[in-house]
Amino acid sequence: MADLMTATHEAAHGAAHGAAQGAAAAPYEGAGSPYRWGMSVDLDRCTGCGACVVACHAENNLPIAGPIDTDEGRSVDWMRVERYWEGHYPEITAHFVPVMCQHCTNAPCEPVCPVFATYHTPEGLNGMVYNRCIGTQYCQNNDPYNVRFFNWFEAALNFPEPLANQLNPDVTVRSRGVMEKCTFCVHRIRDVAADAKAEGRLVEDGEIDTACAQSCSANVITFGNLLDPHSKVSKAVASARRFRLLEGLGTEPVVYYLKGGQA
């Protein structure tokens, strides 16, 4: 896997000099929305502290899993920091890759859902409708990044009293048997976008921050509108260091990773 990621990384480097440079800000065809949400993750800055993971758990009412369930692979972590070792002791390097839903433009999880529980919004988000989900789990099988999660337990089991008191009221508590995944903190987007619409303007850059981006002390994660050429994320994505996870699959994620220097 590490080899594969380096390979994609190098491929992205080569392509960056060519025509692919401007592709990041290309409009999402047929969407008709002034927004195209995207994210950049600067791996050269990531320290692997895990603050984004904690922030995501707190923000999005992620089920609480104990050591046994986590060990059995039943924890729910919309955001995870993957750690890869390179070399042998003492010449050893750790690589950290924060991975969340990549909100692919050609999302493989979407066409396989038989009930439209997951679909693409005009703003380029990979939306998830919990009410509609019947739990075929096909989306996770077809997800090359393994960033979709199944609710194995009842919500009441996930949040025993008094933990239910800390739930975020803006975010649905998912019931047993449905899939879930990173939403790019869609409740925050809706909140700000509704205000902007009432004031008759577009959302400005920096107005919306996802929980992970907000909590990152090393400024690894930048969130914003890819259609706005002056937004911080558009500028970050224009970097020659950019690449996307498993780019060869053609899923066209909107999460761009930046990697250049030796870690």
Place this chain on the structure above:
Amino acid sequence: MKLHPPLVHGDDKINRDILRPLFETSWRWWALFGLCLTGFGAGFVTWMWMLGAGMWVTGLHRPVMWGVFIANFVFWVGLSHSGTLISAILRLAKADWRRPITRAAEAMTVFTVLMAAQFPLIHLGRTWFFYYIIPYVNQREMWGNFRSPLAWDLMAILTYLSGSLIYLYLPTVPDFAIARDYATTPVRKKLFTMLALGWRGTRKEWHRMNLAILMLAVLVLPVAVSVHTIVSWDFAMALAPQWHTTIFGPYFVLGAIYSGMALVVTLTVLIRWAFKWEDYITPFHLDKLSKIMLVAAILWTYLWCGDYLITWYGRLPEEKVIIDIKNGGPFFWHQLTMMLANTIVAIPMLAFKKVRTSPWALMFLTIFINVGMWLERYLIAVPTLVQKGPSYTWTTYSPTWVELMMSIYPFAGFVMLYVLFVKMAPFISIWEIREDRVAEAYKTMGQAKLRAIVAE
């Protein structure tokens, strides 16, 4: 044997021989039925318990979201194949040796599909909302997603089930009429009268029925082929290593014919022994069935090797890790057993006429083949998911007792429905056997000895 005097003309011995299980029930039948009912009931209770408890009682976990349940689904859909498919092909090809076997094979199709169709429901996270897939009219104007292979599955399986059911029922109508005429108790009389649909055996009726069977046979063939192709698309349409391959369509269909033929042979041998129908099902029939099985085995092996060779030679890193865990990792024994059962043992054994004509050797061989075919389905579903995507998320998978119970469930359920069917309908097509006997008969005309009926 106390049977009502026959109202129909014809060979009374055949009628009585084949109708015997309908009117006489031994303690062995009750024992087998009880055993199956217990297994089926235990599986059903487990399922209901799982519905209440949640899917965590299985061995599934991220990213292995499809495990034994889906392997069972593919296996049972596969088993269903040979029944209707083989019967339709043999009817269209006018292969007379098919006559004693078709009914058993067609019934097998209906009952295996019934078992298979439950697994997509069993593995759902919210089974109680399964109807969201069905494109029904509703005030929210929500429809199913026709791009999803699971939506195709639903339609393919329901079409296949209804087609196979009609294809099983239609040729049974004249036999139900014979059963009606022989029935002694009022309940049976009433039941068979209803099932016989007022069949009188006029020329017009025979003509219409033969035409209908012919048309159904032609229609059901493409459905049978498409069902397992569509099941294969559940995998082939996915962007996962080892699944995303165009060979899966024909490969699944052939695997299905192979495992289905094996089950037909197993059942034929057992029925022949249980009802002492050695006169009707002879080694000649077993030989013919085994030959089809041999062809399926060779073709299946060829396609398996084709798939394997290309991925092995391609050396894509994602594919290679999965081939590696099958060749030397946790799935080594599964793959070895599969290859032994389906190719290394089966093909040389089936090449000998001695094996092809000895019922008991065939029975053990076909059971072994189906063990191999189950493992093949397991090997398609699970290893890919175990090591898919970023290596950080790689995992292992071991089923729990829930999955074991849910694997016993379809076996018990299938045998239960099958033994019930033995009591409900003549298990060998009486009219087709008689038709054959008449056609085979000779008449002397002067010095010449001629066939009684000349087929077109």
